[in-house]
Amino acid sequence: MMKTSVAEILQTEALLQEVQLKGWVRTFRSNRFIALNDGSTINNIQCVIDFENTPEETLKRINTGAAIAVKGTLAESQGRGQSVEIQVSEIEILGDSNPDEYPIQPKKHSFEFLRENAHLRMRTNTFSAVMRVRSKLSFAVHQYFQERDFNYVNTPIITGSDAEGAGEMFRVTTFKDNEAPIDENGNIDYSKDFFGKETNLTVSGQLEAETFAMSLGKAYTFGPTFRAENSNTTRHLAEFWMIEPEVAFMDLDGNMDLAEDFIKYVINAILERCKDDLAFLDQRLTQEEKSKPQAQRSEMSLLEKLKFVVDNDFKRISYTEAIDILRNSKPNKKKKFQFPINEWGADLQSEHERFLVEKHFKCPVILFDYPANIKAFYMRLNDDGKTVRAMDVLFPGIGEIVGGSQREERYDVLGEKMKALDIPEEELWWYLDLRKFGTAVHSGFGLGFERLVQFVTGMSNIRDVIPFPRTPQNAEF
């Protein structure tokens, strides 16, 4: 007898085989047909009960959500939408599910409701598909870098530095609230805290990843990062996973090549490996779109969008070119932008990025060479003295999915920049050391993993692509 999974059974062609299977009841109809799912695939297997020879007591317990074990014979199915089914010879109820209490009924639940039941939402088609895709996407990320001899580096989560300035930070402490010790000058005595100093949750592993690039050559992080920002949007999480490759001897052009190649690789991997889940998510999104006004519907289906990204070159233009396009664009002239583009130097807003990607170029866009004063201190200054070798990859529907740069490798230039921005050398002495000893051109980027999962699954709210989202006023489960 073959102990197996639903995914394996649905791929098998060995009919009349005896199989043994455990899973959860999705539906039970006509006192006869169980749709059984075990999480191995989005598809259920139909288990046909010999209800005349099954005790009434057992039949009553075959409810949505119940865990059961079945033994039986694999047979060709007469039903639609499935090739095989199990003719059940033995059924055992492992765990009941009271239909009056079980929250996940075989009907459409709102995503809000399912977020409140995030511990059970993976038992629905949509979330099981999203979470399987997320898992396979994670692995494709590791595969891409490992096959290219990048070193995975676990940069610290708790950091004593708040110098990167990527956003507001969470404090980490073992002080009791309102009982932090005071030193003789009346200040909090952090030397008595667990780490002997003030500590926070990291906003990025980039600076530490650079130490690995400048020794092992190629490195990447893939770990959690944090923002204590009060952003209640469909695009922001307080806790999210970030991928940050960093490569020695690579300039910004190489960086753009890497980002484009990487994104295409992982999307291709999902197109190949998650066909059933993507087909379901494609259908789901198409249905969802139907409820929108025509003008807001996407021109492409989910699968079309994914194929479009892997089949087309990303459009690369400089910030300066982008400003020209935006300044002369219809929405700018008609004053449709909330933030009109009047002059070079303006920080681009989501509306501008979306115009470039969705209306003007109609493909992913890489913008590069941004004004220095709207970008981070570690980005390499161009010879013009006013732009830096930064790049952002902009995606339809998502906006910025990648932000990266060639790093400032010149000790003096970096030191002056830090001074101008009041970033204390005592905190980043080790980062400066990388420029002091064997410095070289190097580059890298950061990609917010959940935004990538959003793009690949077509889920509109970022809270629905991470198992247990952390957002302002919410840390349930």
Add this chain to the structure above:
Amino acid sequence: MMKTSVAEILQTEALLQEVQLKGWVRTFRSNRFIALNDGSTINNIQCVIDFENTPEETLKRINTGAAIAVKGTLAESQGRGQSVEIQVSEIEILGDSNPDEYPIQPKKHSFEFLRENAHLRMRTNTFSAVMRVRSKLSFAVHQYFQERDFNYVNTPIITGSDAEGAGEMFRVTTFKDNEAPIDENGNIDYSKDFFGKETNLTVSGQLEAETFAMSLGKAYTFGPTFRAENSNTTRHLAEFWMIEPEVAFMDLDGNMDLAEDFIKYVINAILERCKDDLAFLDQRLTQEEKSKPQAQRSEMSLLEKLKFVVDNDFKRISYTEAIDILRNSKPNKKKKFQFPINEWGADLQSEHERFLVEKHFKCPVILFDYPANIKAFYMRLNDDGKTVRAMDVLFPGIGEIVGGSQREERYDVLGEKMKALDIPEEELWWYLDLRKFGTAVHSGFGLGFERLVQFVTGMSNIRDVIPFPRTPQNAEF
């Protein structure tokens, strides 16, 4: 011309080929021979300078740690210990390294010193080897589970629950120190904190991973976990990475099989993929052992130990059997144990575990069926009413490397256990729900990744197998 890495060059047989290479100078001798390393392998490539035609100014700048670019021809080497070398036609200094200031000189540095220079220590043989092995080991972990259709799950880092009780926790807050708001009852008003409640850094993703096992069937976590314990030892970190598989419909026997198979798989992967790094680490450890008194030296070399683990069955015995062995052991009778074993129920200490593994069985040991009152609340109670289906995998030199259990799947039994231990139902209602709706036998374990890296690399201090260790009074970099 081939732009390439040292690893690729050392594998090539295409002599007389023009190559171009960038890396860092490890040593420079006789004004002629550069040992160049780019992090792609532990091995250096010898670059031979035509010093008569190289400007004095350039020669002076070829110092340890300097970044350089060379062009040249690949030739058979006359030197010992290498098959090929580069006859350099062009050399460029990319980044200088002042020999009077550069901390990493071509000599033996203490690990303490290198910890203080953790941003540069990957430029040494030992730490480059350790970090490459760590990276490849991480990937093998993902491969093992992904090839077996486990779903990678990113459980939350910030948690509103402190119910698991695995250890002291770090608090996470956006309150200013000593300025947390007070409610009308004089208590801290956590509803005003970022998440609207008290939050901590997670000690384990297990409970959340169970929600994935009970929906998708097979799941695993691989992420950072935290302990705010003041343990200044070579085995403890405040921040470390944990691997936690969790499988539905699997009992404790299956769990032991999984743990053993998993550990053997990842060690085998490293034996195959990291030959050069392991050969170096094996030599290093052998050297280090020579400085120890004979009695403290290991009977096996690093490579022998690794091969021994993959080639032999782990010995499986119950806690009760272990107590019998320990009670009747020489060290117990001669009162050599710091904690004598007198009766059933004693919690095993490191000295007992090491006796079983290193002296008695001389192989990895899996202990199972521990007394309920020394194990966690979620472990399945045996029919004897006094033991639980727990298991620990014990390793030579490391002690406990895996802790796992079959989980209590019975709603009533779990509820009573929680009540007895004062674990509030309001906090773990969702965990109880897994037993209320479609419960089933399920099991899993946790493996501290750094302890595995220690075992595989032979490094004795856990601070030397993680890039930037977090320990009491230390959160540098």
